[in-house]
Amino acid sequence: MRAFADLLEGLAFAPGRNARLDLIGRWLRDMPDPDRGWGLAALAGELDLPAVKPALIRGLIEERVDPLLFRLSHDYVGDLAETVALLWPGQGADGAVAQLSLGQVVEALSSPGRADAPARLSALLDRLDERGRHALLKLATGNLRVGAGARLARMAFARAFDVPESDVEELWHGVEPPYGPLFHWATGAGPRPDAGAQPLFRPFMLAHPLEAPEMLDLAEYSAEWKWDGIRAMAVRAGGQARLYSRDGNEISAAFPEISAAQSVDAVLDGELLVRAGDGVASFNALQKRLGRKRVPGAMLRDSPVFMRCYDLLFDGREDLRDRPLDERRARLEALVGQLDPQRFDMSPALEAGSFAALSALRDSPPDPLIEGLMLKRRDAPYVSGRRAGLWYKWKRDALRADCVLMYARRGHGRRSSFFSDFTFGAWSDGQLLPVGKAYFGFTDEELKWLDRWVRTHMVARHGPVAEVEKSLVLEVAFDSIGPSARHKSGLAMRFPRISRIRTEKPAGEADSVAALAAMAR
Template sequence: MIGGFAELLERLAFTPRRTLKLAHLEAYFAATPDPDRGLALAALTGGLDLRAVTPSLLRALVAERVDADLFALSYDFVGDLAETIALIWPDGAEGKDIPLHKVVEELQRTPKAQLAQVIAARLDALTPSRRYAYLKLATGGLRVGVSARLARQAVADYGGLDLAEVEEVWHGLSPPYESLFHWAENGPKPVSAAFAPFRPVMLSTATDAEALAMLDTAEYVAEWKWDGIRVQAVSEGGTKRLYSRTGDDISAAFPDVIAAMDFEGALDGELLVRRGDQVAPFNDLQTRLGRKQVSGRMLASHPAALRVYDVMLWQGRDLRALPFSARRAALEAAVQTLDPARIDLSALLPFDDWHALATLRAAPPEPVIEGVMIKHRDSPYLAGRIKGHWFKWKRDPMLVDAVLLYAQRGHGKRSGYYSDFTFGVWDGPTLVPVGKAYFGFTDAELKALDRFVRDNTVDRFGPVRAVKPEKVVEVAFEGLNRSPRHKSGVAMRFPRIARIRDDKPASEADTLDALMRLLPDTAR
């Protein structure tokens, strides 16, 4: 029922703890029959194929029922379109609760010309909380703090199954996942119909010099941490697929890499744009992500390549239980059979102690290197984030002092606060925007920034407030690239507000020239 789905979304949205989110999901699966629970799972994992319900369609609908100024003020305060409409929509004659599968079928089958009318009728017959769930389902933007992997973990926990097994059959299944839930309830394991399926990846834990000092250097190897995206390249039975670390199939965007996957097995590595021996900045790779088709011109100007650092399966043999040293030997032999222009090997770094590795980390040979990866020689390939096996030791972030310029309300639990901040640096006598950040600060700092925005607003642009250019913040970021899409000419990688600089006047914030000097030599 849509009512049960609405209650689930509400509980998930207001439950911060992972264990409690899992408990809510398990309870929902136990209490909800097929096919509704499988459709809810599909909604949470991004697997529902619904007719597109756009924000513009919803705005047009609400404009017919609610005063435009009242809606604008309400949306500015709430910060979430679905929640605003759910709350402000005039109450009609409340109808009976509706099975979730009927709602999904209706959204899938209704012709586009009739969609607005059908949605309006549904909103008239639902309570505010059910309207909210309906709109979230229709738009696909659930925002309840549940990743696809967490949802699959809940299914595994519900049935006492191994998450790795669930993830290996996942890509052969489709909503409403009745065979998956049958398996979870002591039925037979589904036979995956997917060729070249995704396998759960091994993840690393962050570390630092102090923690590394407790470990025996001789037990570990290290390699560079490249600034690309983690991928799994699988080629089995003539089917070739490229997956992101979360299991999304991104093959269509990288046909040049797919064409070079002339092997039988599954490789783990980093996807990069590589021109000869030079690895391009992450922005170059980003231009190809998410595309359904890639032009010949882009294939030539932004050639993709795979830098592999582990092997999971090779020529029909599962190598994941072997120690890293044995897998590495197999990987070195495997890469020699592949096209080096598209698939090469991540080199191991020479170091005798952690101080020597720290020296390498501080001065990498290429600006796109984020730090180092450290791996135990005896580590098997284990799904998930297993402590003590793989570590990432990232480079210290870049820092600039910038001035807050604009603020916007957040979403979900942050909808009552100004939590999305645009900041700038001096370009001569003018402040120019150079980035936007919405995390890094503590709850107390968020409240202080929110109070500053409210007390120092000088202009409004829809949901955005311009503030007096007086508040200085220290911004940390992982990298910097040139970007013609930004007025400043640069784009920051993963910016975050590291601290509030109330000790510093705005006149002493950094300059655009100083920021430009942080660009890699190849980008200047």
């Protein structure tokens, strides 16, 4: 556990992505099997220990220390694992942190029923010191919060063993933790795992922002709308169907109607959207599905999801990725015609004789859920990642609004000592109503300034959340805004970020809910 505890601590304070990749890579090379596989699964969010729940951990610590002391400490620290690691009585057995392996921990916690889980977890915590307990609880709950994730874990694996990242992406979902065959292949100790006829993820092709449209030859590119949904890959092979998100995580359970309706073996790249009459509902209707392992019948009925198809990677077992875009789109059109039109349709190509005409389409799209345009080279193959000159995204300019800071919450990892998550609102009948939350867009110096401002203008504490004077105006940039039941204002922003701190503007002159609602139309 000591090596895993060191890894988590290093990741929490790593200065950037490359530093995190290097840390994970060294750890994967140095650790033995199966410990490195279990650690990789934890970093990727794929280690499932269902018997260990936050309620169980809270119950155990309240048996050992004053419950009021725990609650006050948790309010101040803000993180359950860190609070329990600090408060748990005793310093553990000598050498236990080094001797206890990840494999032993997973074995102890993966099989117990509800009756055995408290005793097993308590025994492990009693053996460990503060750092070991913190690592154990982070591992058990899956709530690492160290700036890692599935995508970063796979990148680190590929870099650590100098294997193609695209191969790792494709093989990942065909191998279960602790990924023995994947490590054997990557280290040269075994063959490449046989994917066979499995519905596996393939890495997405991505687009560069279009900075200078006048430099392109429009005749060489096909244009289509860029929709504000969830990019997804629908895969059916060998009679099995799965749905994957852009980062390679399986999301079939959240959108079961898509996998159920995919009746033809193929790999489709497209956008998940919610149908609303003859149009498309806001992203917030789609967001309700994210992270769900079971979707209620009412949600399936009231928010019907469909896929707007962009590209065809495989037709049956035939790999089309080396074929030009125009050929793939012709094959896609024929294949989509075989699928349920309520669940699958095709993103149409747009006709425009000049970039001026395209610009006019971009600025006045027929649907507010359209973010802009995609330009794709007609002869381009489908390749993973971003390749210069092949695909471009030409988004509309960001929307902006002046909002008033209402609440702030401390961050995690490197930001754990700063108030860095900010909730802001707009005016409605003399009252401020929340319209969004942002935790990026500002510089490190601006973060320090905001943190000081929150601490000196705090009017109430609600656990880790500080309520502040309603006097600071923030200019917020966002991609779109739509109806939402999550906020009392009835609105929620898409991709909000703080673009400017407006100390010169009185809070009473900030924007209204009505003004923001007008932007949604």
